[in-house]
Amino acid sequence: MQKIINGIQQIGIGVADAKAVFNWYRVHLGFDIMVFNDVATAKLMTRYTAGTPEQRQAILALNMTGGGGLEIWQFKNRKPLPPDNSIQFGDLGINAIKIRSAKIEEVHKVLQNSNVTELSEILEGSHFYFKDPWGNWVQLVNEPYYFAKKDDDCGGVLGVVIGVSDMDASLHFYNKLLVYDRVLSDSSAVCKEFGTGKGSAYRRVLLSRSDQRSGGFGELYGPSQIELVQALDRIPNSIFKNRLWGDLGFIHLCFDVSGLDVLRLEAEKVGHSFTVDSANSFDMGDAAGRFAYMEDPDGTLIELVETHKVPVFKKWGIFINLKKRNPKKPLPKWMVKLMAIHKVKRDL
Numbered sequence: 317m318q319k320i321i322n323g324i325q326q327i328g329i330g331v332a333d334a335k336a337v338f339n340w341y342r343v344h345l346g347f348d349i350m351v352f353n354d355v356a357t358a359k360l361m362t363r364y365t366a367g368t369p370e371q372r373q374a375i376l377a378l379n380m381t382g383g384g385g386l387e388i389w390q391f392k393n394r395k396p397l398p399p400d401n402s403i404q405f406g407d408l409g410i411n412a413i414k415i416r417s418a419k420i421e422e423v424h425k426v427l428q429n430s431n432v433t434e435l436s437e438i439l440e441g442s443h444f445y446f447k448d449p450w451g452n453w454v455q456l457v458n459e460p461y462y463f464a465k466k467d468d469d470c471g472g473v474l475g476v477v478i479g480v481s482d483m484d485a486s487l488h489f490y491n492k493l494l495v496y497d498r499v500l501s502d503s504s505a506v507c508k509e510f511g512t513g514k515g516s517a518y519r520r521v522l523l524s525r526s527d528q529r530s531g532g533f534g535e536l537y538g539p540s541q542i543e544l545v546q547a548l549d550r551i552p553n554s555i556f557k558n559r560l561w562g563d564l565g566f567i568h569l570c571f572d573v574s575g576l577d578v579l580r581l582e583a584e585k586v587g588h589s590f591t592v593d594s595a596n597s598f599d600m601g602d603a604a605g606r607f608a609y610m611e612d613p614d615g616t617l618i619e620l621v622e623t624h625k626v627p628v629f630k631k632w633g634i635f636i637n638l639k640k641r642n643p644k645k646p647l648p649k650w651m652v653k654l655m656a657i658h659k660v661k662r663d664l
Contacts, residue, residue, distance in 0.1 A: 317574075317575045317577070317578055318575050318578060319573065319574070319575040319578040319579045319582065320530055320531060320573065320574040320575055320643050320644060321494055321495050321525070321527075321530075321571055321572075321573055322530050322531025322532070322533065322534045322537065322571070322572040322573060322574060322643075323384065323528075323530075323531065323533070323534050323536075323537030323538065323540055323571070323572055324383075324384035324473055324475060324476075324537055324540045324569070324570070324571060324572075325384055325385065325533075325537065325570045325571060325572040325621055325623075326376060326384050326385040326386060326387045326473070326570045327384065327385075327386055327387070327410070327413050327473055327476060327566055327568070327569060327570065328387045328389050328566065328567040328568040328569075328570065328619070329386060329387065329388050329389060329452065329565070329566055329567065330389050330390075330391075330396050330561075330562045330563050330564050330565055330566075330567045331388055331389065331390050331396070331450060331564065332390065332395070332396055332450075332564065333390065334373050334374075334375050334388045334389070334390040335663075335664040337388050337448075337450065338350070338375050338377055338388050338660075338664060339663045339664055340448065340449060341377060341386060341388075341448075342377065342660060342663075344426070344427070344430055345379070345415060345423075345470045346379045346381060346468055346469070346470045346471070346472075347377040347378065347379045347385065347386055347472070348377070348379070348659050348660050348661070349377065349378040349379070349380055349385075349655055349656065349658050349659055349660075350375060350376070350377055350658050350659075350660050351376040351377070351378060351385070351626070351655070351658060352374070352375070352376050353373070353374075353375045354373070354374050354375075355371065355372070355373045355374075355392065356371070356372065356374075357369045357370065357371045357372075358370050358371075358372055358562075360592050360594060361561060361562075361592060361609075363591055363592060364560060364561035364562075364617070365560050365561060365562065366560055370391055370392075370393065370394060370560075370562060371391070371392040371393050372389055372390060372391055372392060372562060373389075373390045373392055374387055374388070374389050374390075375387070375388040376388075378472060378536075378655065379468075379470065379471055379472035380463065380464045380465055380536075380653070380655065380656055380659075381416075381462050381463060381464060381465045381466075381468045381470065381471035381472060382416070382461055382462045382463030382464065382471050382472055382535075382536060382537070382538045383415070383416050383461075383463075383471045383472020383473045383474055383536075383537065383538055384472050384473030384474075384537055384540065384570075385472060385473065386473065387570065389562055389567060390562075391562055394562075396562060396563045396564045397559050397560070397563045397564065398451075398563070398564045398565075399553075399555055399556075399559070399564070399565060400553070400557060400558060400559075401553050403453065403553075403555055403565075404516075404547075404552070404553070405477075405479070405507065405516070405518065405545060405547070406479045406516070406518055406545045406546060406547035406550075406552050407479045407547075407552045407553045407554070407555050408479045408480065408481060408552050408553065408554045408555060408614040408615070408616070409478070409479060409554065409555030409556055409565075409566070409614070409615075409616050410476050410477070410478055410555070410565075410566035410567075410568075410569060410616060411453060411476075411477040411478065411479050411545065411555075411566075412445070412452075412453035412454060412455050412476065412477040412566075413452075413453075413454055413455070413473055413475075413476055413477075413566065414455045414456075414457050414473065414474040414475040414476060414477065414541060414543070415454060415455070415456050415457065415470060415471065415472070415473060415474060416457055416459040416461060416470075416471040416472065416473075416474040416538070417456055417457070417458065417459070417469060417470045417471055418458070418459070418460045418462065418471075419469045419470075420438060420442075420443070420444065420456055420457075420458045421438065422469045423456055423469050423470055424438055424444055424456070426469070427446055431449045432446040432447060432448060432449065433446070433447045433449075433451075434446060434447045441458065442457065442458045443455055443456060443457045443458060444456055450564070451564075452565060452566065453477075455477060456470075457474055457541075459471075459474055459539075461538045461539055462538075463535055463536050463538060463649075463652075464649075464653055464656075471538075472537075472538075473540075474538075474539075474540060474541055475540045475541035475542050475543065476542055476543070476566070476569055477543045477545060478542060478543070478544055478545070478569075478612070478616055479545050479546075479547070479552055479555070479614070480544050480545065480546050480612075480613070480614055481546065481552065481613070481614050482546070482613060483519050483521060483544060483546045485613045486544050486546075486612060486613055486614070487521065487523075487544065488586075489586075489588065489612050489613055490523060490542055490544070490612070491523075492582070492586060493579065493582060493583055493586065493588065493610075494542075494571065494618070495525055495526075495527065496523035496524065496525055496542050497523075497525060497526055498523060498524040498525060498526055499521060499522070499523060500522040500523065500524055500541070501520070501521070501522045502519075502520075502521045502522075503519070503520055504517065504518070504519045504520075504548065505517070505518070505520075506518075507520070516547060516548075516549055516550060517547070517548040517549045518545050518546060518547055518548060519545070519546045519548060520543060520544070520545050520546075521543070521544045522541060522542075522543045523541065523542045523543070523544065524539060524540065524541050524542075525539070525540065528540075530643075530644050530646070531572055531574060531643060531644065531646065532623070532636070532638045532641060532645075532646060532647040532652075533572060533623075533626075533646075533647065533652060534572075534646050535646045535647075535649065535652070536652050536655075537572065554614070554615065556615075561617060567617065568609070568616075568617040568618065568619045569616070569617070569618055569619065570618075570619035570620070570621055571618070571619070571620055571621070572621055572622075572623060573620050573621065573622055574622060574643035574644075575622075575643065576606055576608060576620060576622040579620065580593070580608065583610050588610050588611065588612075589610065590608045590609065590610050590620075591609050591610060591611060592607075592608055592609040593606075593607075593608040593609075594606050594607050594608065604623075604624050604625050605621060605622050605623040605624040605625070605638075606621070606622045606624070607619060607620065607621045607622070608620045623638055624637070624638055624639040625637050625638065625639070626638070626655075636651060636652075636654075
């Protein structure tokens with residue numbers, strides 16, 4: 317068996333009202349496929365929830381145009397806390413999510429009439445930033461990949477912007493363990509993007525992968541990017557300092573993987589041992605498989621999911637079973653498109 321990174325499965329977002337956040341992303345950015353909506357206790361995550369198993373609601377939302385999804389995560393018995401300070405570009409952790417679109421001008425016009433804040437101009441014809449109604453930064457990127465629904469304005473998650481303290485250490489981590497082996501750009505300059513005000517100096521490295529779209533759902537996830545940002549003229553804050561996993565903001569970056577045991581051994585050898593490992597099977601709503609967590613050099617949480625089955629027609633007991641398939645072989649496109657049965661057409 318070998319380690320295979322199939323793509324970005326989802327980005328976790330800690331929220332105070334999961335239904336409201338799902339409804340907004342459904343209407344404005346096309347995340348209208350609800351894979352699951354589950355309430356359970358996160359018993360294995362006590363390392364990151366101050367030793368207390370916290371009950372949570374989790375909604376996994378996909379955009380069938382193509383890309384990763386959003387895991388919208390809400391504490392049920394605790395009020396989630398915001399960051400101690402406003403997030404600045406380069407702060408340690410997930411700064412922003414990247415959403416793909418082949419029609420960024422159209423999306424930009426729509427967002428001008430919505431309740432987003434700090435909407436930038438379209439920069440270099442390739443991207444723009446905004447804050448969603450809950451203060452989370454989003455970068456919309458001109459990227460033409462699509463899986464289905466070619467005519468839709470907006471796709472799913474293309475990647476993330478992650479603040480780091482040591483670029484070389486982070487590059488080694490994301491290359492060695494997660495196989496982001498292509499450097500698309502590497503620059504150092506003063507930047508005024510992303511609410512940086514008068515401008516600060518950063519090194520920015522944009523990474524992608526040579527091996528794209530493997531695994532059962534690899535063609536749905538599509539190509540992905542990780543942008544690493546290091547502040548060069550200030551000491552960055554840690555976004556989740558004095559807070560819990562599940563508090564407000566982007567809580568983890570999740571990859572769909574095969575060969576999780578191989579990755580576990582590799583992670584141990586380079587000093588990034590799994591901090592959480594479900595080891596056998598887990599249930600998350602109607603999806604099943606195994607999950608684990610590790611931390612990047614600055615403590616940003618990386619979730620790894622080896623999916624075994626995904627519900628298609630729950631009431632008839634019909635699931636997509638991945639456990640016995642060739643881990644490199646994509647599922648037939650028509651089969652993945654059956655996920656559209658979970659489309660939500662009105663507010664929850």
